[in-house]
Amino acid sequence: MAASFVSNPDPCLDSSRKKRRKVEDDRNPASTTQVRWRSDKEQRIYSTKLVEALRRVRQGSSSSPAAVSGGKIVKEAADRVLAVAAKGTTRWSRAILRSRLRLSKRLQKCRKARVTGDSRCKRADVRRERRRTPAVQKKVKLLSQLVPGCRKAPLPNLLEETTDYIAALEMQVRAMTVLTELLSGAPAANRLNLTS
Amino acid sequence: MNRALPEMLNCMNAPGGLVAGNCTDMTVLDRQRTRMRWQQDQFQQQPQQQHQGYFGGNELNGVFNHVPIQASQVQNFQGLIGLGGDLGMGQAVKPDLSSENGWTELGYGSCRFEMNNISRTFSCPPKVAAETESNNAVAPAKISSPAGKESFKKRKADKAQNNKAVAEDDSSDKRMKGCAEEGDSKITEQNSTKNNDRESSADTSKENSKASEVQKPDYIHVRARRGQATDSHSLAERVRREKISERMKYLQDLVPGCNKITGKAGMLDEIINYVQSLQRQVEFLSMKLAAVNPRLDFNIDDLFTKEMFPANMANFPTIGMSSEMTSSAYLQFNHIQQLLQCSGLESGITSPDSALLRRSISAPISIPETFVDTSCFTQVQPPTTWDADIQNLFNVEFHQGRTAQFPSQPFTGSIEASNLKMEM
Numbered sequence: 172m173a174a175s176f177v178s179n180p181d182p183c184l185d186s187s188r189k190k191r192r193k194v195e196d197d198r199n200p201a202s203t204t205q206v207r208w209r210s211d212k213e214q215r216i217y218s219t220k221l222v223e224a225l226r227r228v229r230q231g232s233s234s235s236p237a238a239v240s241g242g243k244i245v246k247e248a249a250d251r252v253l254a255v256a257a258k259g260t261t262r263w264s265r266a267i268l269r270s271r272l273r274l275s276k277r278l279q280k281c282r283k284a285r286v287t288g289d290s291r292c293k294r295a296d297v298r299r300e301r302r303r304t305p306a307v308q309k310k311v312k313l314l315s316q317l318v319p320g321c322r323k324a325p326l327p328n329l330l331e332e333t334t335d336y337i338a339a340l341e342m343q344v345r346a347m348t349v350l351t352e353l354l355s356g357a358p359a360a361n362r363l364n365l366t367s
Numbered sequence: 368m369n370r371a372l373p374e375m376l377n378c379m380n381a382p383g384g385l386v387a388g389n390c391t392d393m394t395v396l397d398r399q400r401t402r403m404r405w406q407q408d409q410f411q412q413q414p415q416q417q418h419q420g421y422f423g424g425n426e427l428n429g430v431f432n433h434v435p436i437q438a439s440q441v442q443n444f445q446g447l448i449g450l451g452g453d454l455g456m457g458q459a460v461k462p463d464l465s466s467e468n469g470w471t472e473l474g475y476g477s478c479r480f481e482m483n484n485i486s487r488t489f490s491c492p493p494k495v496a497a498e499t500e501s502n503n504a505v506a507p508a509k510i511s512s513p514a515g516k517e518s519f520k521k522r523k524a525d526k527a528q529n530n531k532a533v534a535e536d537d538s539s540d541k542r543m544k545g546c547a548e549e550g551d552s553k554i555t556e557q558n559s560t561k562n563n564d565r566e567s568s569a570d571t572s573k574e575n576s577k578a579s580e581v582q583k584p585d586y587i588h589v590r591a592r593r594g595q596a597t598d599s600h601s602l603a604e605r606v607r608r609e610k611i612s613e614r615m616k617y618l619q620d621l622v623p624g625c626n627k628i629t630g631k632a633g634m635l636d637e638i639i640n641y642v643q644s645l646q647r648q649v650e651f652l653s654m655k656l657a658a659v660n661p662r663l664d665f666n667i668d669d670l671f672t673k674e675m676f677p678a679n680m681a682n683f684p685t686i687g688m689s690s691e692m693t694s695s696a697y698l699q700f701n702h703i704q705q706l707l708q709c710s711g712l713e714s715g716i717t718s719p720d721s722a723l724l725r726r727s728i729s730a731p732i733s734i735p736e737t738f739v740d741t742s743c744f745t746q747v748q749p750p751t752t753w754d755a756d757i758q759n760l761f762n763v764e765f766h767q768g769r770t771a772q773f774p775s776q777p778f779t780g781s782i783e784a785s786n787l788k789m790e791m
Contacts, residue, residue, distance in 0.1 A: 225656065242654030249653055310635035317642045327607070330614035333638060337621050340645040347652040354659040 217256045218346045224248045247271070253343050261335045262328070266320020 228248050250267050257264035314333060315321045321332050589606055591597040615634055619625045622641045628634055 242650065242657045245657040246650055246653035249649060249656075304632070307631050307635065310632060310639060314635060314639050314642070317639060317646070327610040327614055330611065330618060333642065334614065334617050334621055337618070337638075337642060337645065340642070340649065344645060344648045344652065347649065347656060351652055351655045351659060355655065 213256065214342055214346050217252060217342060218350060220252045220255065221249060221346060221350065224252050249343060249347060253339055257335070257339060262321055262324065262332050263319045263336050264339075270319070 225245065225248060228244055251271055254264035254267035259265055259268070311326060311329065315324060315329055318329065318332055318336050321329050324332065589602045591602055595601075595605070611631075615631065618638055619628075619634060622637055625634060625637050628637060
């Protein structure tokens, strides 16, 4: 009996750790995500980083006037900043940051290779999961293509990533709206002041 | 665990009301151990043949024990959902244990059954130490395993009858612990309700756990519910389905307008549409930002000055602002933050009614204090239709998730001001 008591400390700690994790993990996907991406502080952080990134983009483009800061560049910068704001905890954020490092051509090659790999794996998976209707399967595939970095992810992970991605996108849209209005509203007022 | 086990011993020594209070504090592992100890007590009265299986059960419990210990160190939030259901069951452990002796045999038989499963599960992750342990554990049990299986089947009928006597049988009784490789996780079955997992002795189990602590694979431990298939494959599928449905529920909360839709296909459709629409919004906004971008640097100060002092908004003090323009960078970020915060607060207010985000600028000197009170956005109503749609969309989204408290703001005046702006 004494032996059992002596060896107790480890399981005790583990159980307490488990308990703590249980409480966290139960709330993990929903509340953590929402709290994280809906806080104003997060939005502020994102906006300031975005402004800096845009400024850098503009300066970069002014030095090389060929690359005009079009919408695409701005979008990529915005996505990159969003991925940075995610602090690398999610798959899509890591995928966005990874894709920035690669050249676009290499990325396309990797995409093609990944597709073939998917088809091979899919056959094995379909055998196991016969309950998935093909319609649902198609939609899952679509969704996995939408969320960056989740092409081969299993469905539970994919849904988790989607949750976080949607919340992050919402925050991005909010921040960019504010920024756009801020930047575009003033020139409008400028014009109005001049004309009035 | 250190504190829990003595409590559990006290529970067993003093049957009755202590169980409820203590069991709720215990984790699954602890409950498992209490049951195993009960089983052990029962076993000691059993004949020799079952003693052998008991011994096998010991090693089994050793296996079980060190698996959860390792599992706790691995992150898997799914694994602990079942604990919530299990906690409620813990109170019924006592009466079940004391009720029938047949339970012990049943649990014992299922232990042997599980032994075979464990040997399977151990082959899944490449952990050598665990495999050797499982081989050692399986060897003594295999002799009696066929008999165990048959007896297990027999006892299943008895168990079904016994189940009806138990109150808690209907509640879902799932236990899931961490599994590092979710795709290939094998599931160890613990058929039906609580009494199957009787740890034979805490001593040997812990010694085993210590000995084989080097590599601990993670498994999902699942209990089959009453009246459901107990096949390992179906259990695995059930676990997976529950995971998926839980995450779909989260998504349902996130995506607006999904409350009425049931079914995976419809939900997925909505989710896909929503993600696509969000991505399109980001594209539009980025194009818009790109158009405005050249003004980013040299205009940023002017922007703020012009914002602060629109000509038609006469009530805003201009003098105070100019003094602050010297620290333009600070001002820029400060204002961005304020405005963002206000917009965040504001959108909740204005969401259902108007597409306008209204803005009024507070006294500039006391900006850090008063921005919470009075600073909010006013906007010229976006002329383009898609802007208005997006605004409405935003407002819908914001309204759903926003729980922030916002102070009352003077809206009507600013609305008129913005209208004036438009006319001019």
